[in-house]
Amino acid sequence: MSIKRRSFLKAAGVALPLPWLESLAGAAPSGANPGRAVFFMVPSGVNMWRWHPKEFGPDYQLSSTLQSLAPVREELTIFSGLEHTNGAGGGHTEVGAWLTGNEKFKDIHGPTEPNAISIDQHIARSIGDRTRIPSLVLSAPGGSVTTSFDAAGAPVNAENNLRRLFGELFGAPDVMARLQSRASVIDIVGDEARGLSRQLSRNDRNRFDDYLQSVRDVEGRLQKDREYFSSRPLSISGDDLPLDADPQAQRQEYFRTMLDLVALALRNDQTRIVSILACGSAHEFFGRWPDFGNFTGHHSVSHDLGHFDTEEQRPLQYAFMEGVDKWFIAHLAHFLQTLNDTREGDATLLANTMVLYGGGMSWTHNPSNLPMLLAGGSRLGLKHGSHLRFNPHKDFKGQLDRNVKRDETTVCDVLRTMSERLGVPAEGFGNSRRVVNELLVG
Amino acid sequence: MTNVLALRLCGWLAILAVSTRLAFAADASPFERTVRPLLTRHCVECHGGDKPEGGVRLDQPAADLADAKVRAIWEKAHAMLVRGEMPPAEKPRLSTEDLDTLTSGIRREVERAVIAERGGAGRSTMRRLTRVEYARLLEDVLDLRFENVPLSLAEKLPIDPQTDLPVNDADRLAFQSLHWRSYADYAERAVSAVLASEPRPEPWSYRFDAPSLESQTKKRDRFEGFKGVVAANEHEIKRPAKATILGARDGKEALNPDGSTTLLPSYRLLDNLARSEQNDGSWYLLLPYVEPKGVLRLRIRAGAIIPEGENVPLMRVAFHHNVRNEFDNRTLAEIPITNSADEPRDYEVEIPMELVPFAYTLFDRFKFMGVRISNDTVPIADRAKPKGPKGKPVEWPYQESKIVIASVEAFGPGAVEWPPRRHRRLIAAGESAKDDRGRAAAIFADVAARAWRRPIVEGELAPYLDLYDQRRQAGDSADAALKLPLVTILSSPNAIYLVEHKAETVAPLAGIELANRLSFFLWGRGPDDELRRLASAGRLSDPETLTAQVDRLLDDPKSGVFVDDFVGRLLALDRVLKDPIEFKLTLKTLGLEKLAAIREDRLKHDLAQEPARFFANALRKNEPAHRLIDSGTLFINDRLASYYGVDGVDGPEFREVPAPENRRAGWLTMAGVMASASRGNKEATIHRGVYLLQRILGEHPGTPPGSVEPLEVQAKVDAKRATLTIREQLGLHTSINTCQLCHRKIDPLGFVWADFDELGQKVVAKKGLESSPIDCSGALPDGRPFENLAGFAKALNDETTTSRFHFGEVLLRQLTAYALSRHLSLSDDDLIRELAQRSRSEDWRLRAMIRAIVSSKAFTHG
Known part of the structure; x- marks a missing residue:
């Protein structure tokens, strides 16, 4: 590897600059460039005075909050008036509803009851086996704090440890050791099975063949994994990356590294489906953000902003919210920029990757007019560059926008549209009634 | 078309x-x-x-x-x-x-x-263990049973392709691609859970009781309780634990003069039944976080206060992460507290952390592990709503079962003993070896003999020892190097398959192979020492020894595996648990959905159990088969008694009681059986007919044409049909010949339960119609008519006609298929005739049937 990574990284702070990414990436996947989807949720609401652009249609101006997305403006669509059917996800249940649209999931105390399957897992069930890792489920708190739910409605155990994530992606020593030990188990079992097979009667042998085949299949998969890890152009050592960054205390390094690792995983086609959750709803996971004001937590500030208070009434709170909004948008912008700068065939990685970003509440705890945007995927048939508006909703002035027809486009319609762009039918997913044609080319 | x-x-x-x-x-x-x-x-x-x-x-x-x-x-x-x-x-x-x-x-x-x-009529294919059997094998070999904490380990393995009839059909138990990986992963997890190859974790232990905590009264004066920090029993350990004990809303009840605390049922306290982040009416302990490995132990000193007519209270122990919106909660144990509070006793709870699925990341970041203990009692009977004048709140008029907790002790995975008991048991065989290698060899031989359920052949384990050597050279300790070879032994085909070496022509099975067949039939697991001794001495070929073993195995409590699996699948009782059947047990008094759900779950569990407990009782007494569908007694517990309207049954244990007038047809008058047959449908005549034909008459009901709509849909489309009675609608079946092929057998059976609803309760006649009784008449597929359920049962037990629908013979066929792990075919007719003859001569007694099957050539030969 020609770049002196360690010094480079020091010079560049914690950001992983693009040349590094390019050199780490293996050979680009051959054949047609696969479609991917990333779902990135930041709960607890936003400063609604400054999040949505004021104009609609293709000629809109980016709002001040979204300013850092300017370089990729043409690769994204901003939504106004998007919401879940029947107000699913109101109050503190936004996380469980965001990718499921399950209005019945009302348990504010966490996943004690089954939810419905989330769209990322729905997609992964169909096409997850095409990549080494069916889907990545990440969240800063980890464990059961996630937007991803399996077919039984149980939360998928979310990864929050960057070191483990790195190991899964690039074959850290412990992962390699695990493969090695599994290989020695298979050697013995395979020999034993072949020996046994010879002693069986003809019919039993036929039946037993499927055991042998299963062992061979596992062996083959194992071999592929080992080849995959050992063919990495360099043995990346975790020492060079802030893999032990604490999601709370070192949130800047943490999110930057996590998003860079996700970009790499997508680039190398290790996985095609990713869900990322910043924190639980009503969850003061990050504690103070002294840069943005003297408040104890993001969510409690969001609570304080009741009844469409104006910025004049609550200047400090709104400034704080705006600060946090911009902070996450900056991470998103960097992530999108990374994808956009990565060539893939005659297009970019971003053109093959749909990134849904946003949250599940808007004005205080209101689940309507959700702050959401969809970026990337132009090669998957998505059309961008516009600010779309749907259902009647309280606009940036806190007033009901009566110019929009109530055509009831829901978040699930967007989720379904994304799923179907990847070739996975999702008709009726979470009560979806339509494909969002406004997003499609032609 | x-x-x-x-x-x-x-x-x-x-x-x-x-x-x-x-x-x-x-x-x-x-x-x-x-x-x-x-x-x-x-x-x-x-x-x-x-x-x-x-x-x-x-x-x-x-x-x-x-x-x-x-x-x-x-x-x-x-x-x-x-x-x-x-x-x-x-x-x-x-x-x-x-x-x-x-x-x-x-x-x-x-x-x-x-x-x-x-390979010829009457032969069976070698089969693999079902996932349940495999999980049981690991439990046996690695001693994975934990006091009061049930683990449903088999659910981690892929679902087996099987019919819902009681046959572990060898031809269906295939292995799919990557299937083996789940078995190996699973074995690895189980071995890691037992083998303690890492340094001893900090051996902390704590003792919690109310007097040592500070008394607390919350601001709003709603809850009273105790809260505080507790130092470890070991002086050198500085990490403290924390405890919160919260009483009821009128907290006065919480603390007793002797320092113990009383817990009311949590449904009295909270509408979310102690599954929420609130803690009132419970003990909430925060133990220092340790890596989730090994066994966490609790010792709860408790007793119960059970007022007259109330049921035994249930103590719930759960992992409980109570950080706002990172909340997670998992029930670990539900323990009935039977002893009186005057004589408290210790209840041990062993929590194998890596085998209990929990999001430990949450504990890790919190640096504490939360455990919650509460009283999860739910009243059996509905209660009238307490009413005060003008809707004013009134004193709660009912007495509930309470749990009194004197103290709780907690022991970390490193406390009490190191290395842990299960680890020592696993490696015990190597104790007397001279060196590490000899020790490993002895351990492998011991584990392999148990996991493969047969004697080990000289030299067979050499590759395992090589692997051990490799691990040692790679730097593993003497214990850590055991892990991989042990995982390999447990994922070997010798463990996963019921290996039988068969000749080209039918020949007797080897003794150990027969011992395996027998013990898998009756215990769902490998043979014990006695069976293996007899097998290696060649004594199982002696018919008397063999039948004596059948009786010994049936007398052993382990035969519960056979009873539950056979009866559960024969009568499709998992439908009671899984079908969307509503028993509508809402407590009107409390109007709590979740409480109703818990009551309903517990009742369903009992309903699904009842036919098996009843069968076990009949098997124990060696009663004739027809007792199963014609019996003067029931085998029930308190919840079922309440559901059936039988008085004088207390406590959750099943026992034999005289059956009321309308529950005297054994299995056929059990609510669980009727619910399973009706599949939650109010109009279930066809469902019931299919169920009876397949499961009680033992005949395959046939495949329905794909284009036919259910009756209720047909009735919607065709207004004329809607006016017909159900009998008339079904009559249409017989006018279409492809329908008639099967429905002439199905439809006339379904009416036998016409006077029971889909929940197995007697239908109450509508006002004014009491005098016209419900028509329950129908006919068997061979044309014999019956008037009602009693007549149906009688026709099935009629010895005078030799019919393939004789219940004894039907049961015999089902048992034989189960024992042989394959569906019967026409070529088995001779076998069945011979077995039926033997069974008839012994009055169709259940054990006689099983003995006959086991001594038949079909079972002893391969």
């Missing part, structure tokens, strides 16, 4: 024509005599000659059904005939009798070919 279907059939048969020479046995076989003329009359016109329709010729002599592909085509042709898709509509239709002859003729040929493939 017909044309499309015809084309499809032509497609299949085209393959047939190209690839095969039809080769049905050419002599005057039953096929040639009965089926051939029908083929000639109805099929050959199109499918014959030089240019047959779709390239299919049916006028040639015989097809080679030993070829699985050809067989599949004939099976599809069979299905098309049954569904009425062939012959096409413009051609003459087959009469019901001819259709029956033709389809059963094809089925017989297909079956004959399957048997030939299996």
Whole structure:
């Protein structure tokens, strides 16, 4: 590897600059460039005075909050008036509803009851086996704090440890050791099975063949994994990356590294489906953000902003919210920029990757007019560059926008549209009634 | 439509024509005599000659059904005939009798070919363990049973492809791609959970009781309780634990003079039943976080206060992460507290952390592990709502079962003993070895003999020792290096399969193979020492020894595995738990959905248990088979007694009591059985008919045509139908011959439960109709009529007619299929005749039937 990574990284702070990414990436996947989807949720609401652009249609101006997305403006669509059917996800249940649209999931105390399957897992069930890792489920708190739910409605155990994530992606020593030990188990079992097979009667042998085949299949998969890890152009050592960054205390390094690792995983086609959750709803996971004001937590500030208070009434709170909004948008912008700068065939990685970003509440705890945007995927048939508006909703002035027809486009319609762009039918997913044609080319 | 279907059939048969020479046995076989003329009359016109329709010729002599592909085509042709898709509509239709002859003729040929493939009539294919059996194997070998904490480990493994009948059908228990990986992963997890190869974790332990905590009164004066920090018992350990004990809303009840605390049932305190982040009415302990490895132990000193007429309280122990919106919660133990609070006793709770699925990341970041103990009692009977004047709140008028907790002790995975008990037991065989290698060899030999359920052959374990050596060279400790070879032993085909070495012709099984068959039949697990001793001494070939062993195995509590699995699958009792059946047990007093859900769950569990407990009782007493459907007693517990309206049954244990008037047909009057048969449908005559035909009469009900709508849909479309009674609607079946083929058997059976609803309760006649009793009459498929349930049971037990629907014989067939791990075929008729004869001579007693099966050649030979 020609770049002196360690010094480079020091010079560049914690950001992983693009040349590094390019050199780490293996050979680009051959054949047609696969479609991917990333779902990135930041709960607890936003400063609604400054999040949505004021104009609609293709000629809109980016709002001040979204300013850092300017370089990729043409690769994204901003939504106004998007919401879940029947107000699913109101109050503190936004996380469980965001990718499921399950209005019945009302348990504010966490996943004690089954939810419905989330769209990322729905997609992964169909096409997850095409990549080494069916889907990545990440969240800063980890464990059961996630937007991803399996077919039984149980939360998928979310990864929050960057070191483990790195190991899964690039074959850290412990992962390699695990493969090695599994290989020695298979050697013995395979020999034993072949020996046994010879002693069986003809019919039993036929039946037993499927055991042998299963062992061979596992062996083959194992071999592929080992080849995959050992063919990495360099043995990346975790020492060079802030893999032990604490999601709370070192949130800047943490999110930057996590998003860079996700970009790499997508680039190398290790996985095609990713869900990322910043924190639980009503969850003061990050504690103070002294840069943005003297408040104890993001969510409690969001609570304080009741009844469409104006910025004049609550200047400090709104400034704080705006600060946090911009902070996450900056991470998103960097992530999108990374994808956009990565060539893939005659297009970019971003053109093959749909990134849904946003949250599940808007004005205080209101689940309507959700702050959401969809970026990337132009090669998957998505059309961008516009600010779309749907259902009647309280606009940036806190007033009901009566110019929009109530055509009831829901978040699930967007989720379904994304799923179907990847070739996975999702008709009726979470009560979806339509494909969002406004997003499609032609 | 017909044309499309015809084309499809032509497609299949085209393959047939190209690839095969039809080769049905050419002599005057039953096929040639009965089926051939029908083929000639109805099929050959199109499918014959030089240019047959779709390239299919049916006028040639015989097809080679030993070829699985050809067989599949004939099976599809069979299905098309049954569904009425062939012959096409413009051609003459087959009469019901001819259709029956033709389809059963094809089925017989297909079956004959399957048997030939299996190596001869009456032989079985070697099978693998079901996932439940495999999980049990690991539990046995690694001692994975934990005090009061049930683990449903088998659910981690892929679901087995099986029918819902009680047959672990060897031909279906296949391995799919990557299937093996789940078995190996699973074995690895289990071995890691037991083998303590890492340094001893900090050996902390804590003792919690109310007096040592600070008394707390919350601001709003709603809850009273105790809270505080508790130092470890070990002075050198500085990490403290924390505890919160919260009483009821009127907290006064919480603390007793002796320092113990009383917990009210949590439904009294919270509408979310102690599954929420709130803690009132519970003990909430925060133990220092340790890596989730090894066994966390709790010792809870508790007793119960059970007022007259109330049920035994249930103590719930759960992992409980109570950080706002990172909340997670998992029930670990539900323990009935039977002893009086005056004589408290210790309840041990062993929590194997890596085998309990929990999001430990949450504990890790919090640096504490939360455990919650609460009283999860739910009243059995509904209660009238307490009413005060003008809606004012009144004093709660009912007494509930309370749990009194004196103290709780907690022990970390490193406390009490190191290395842990299970670890020491696993490696015990290596104790007397001279060196590490000899020790490893002894341990492997011991574990392999138990996991493979047979003696180990000299030199067989050499590769395992090599692997051990490799691990040692790689730097593993003497204990850590054991892990991988042990995982390998447990994922070896010798562990996963019931290995049988068969000769080309039928011959007696080796002793150990027979011992395995026998113990898997009756215990669902490998043979114990006694069986293995007898096997290696060659004594199982002695019929008396063998039948003595049958009795010994049946007397052992481990035979509960056989009882639960056989009865549960025969009567499809998992439907009671899984089908969306609502028993509507809402407590009107409290109006809590979740409380109703818990009550409902517990009742369903009991309903699903009852037929098996009843069977176990009959088996223990060696009663005749017909006792199962004609009995003067019930075998029930308090919840079922309440559901059936029987008085004087206290406590959750099942016991025998006299049956009330309307519950005297054993299995056939059990609510769980009727609920399973009705599948949650109010109008369930056909469902019930199918259920009875298949499970009580032992006959396959046939495949329904794909295009038929359910009755209620038909009634919606066709207004005229809606006006018909259910009997009249079903009568339409018999006017369509493809329907009639099966429904002439199904429909007349379904009426036998006409006076019971889908929840197994007696139907209450509507006002004014009390005098006209509900018509429960019907007929068996052989034409014998019955008036009602009693008549139905009587007809099934009628010894005077030799019918294949005699209940003893039906049960015998089901038991035989279960024992042999395969479906029975026509070629087993001789076997069944012989077994039936033996059973009849012993009055169809259950044990006699099982003894007869085990001593038959079909069981002892391979």
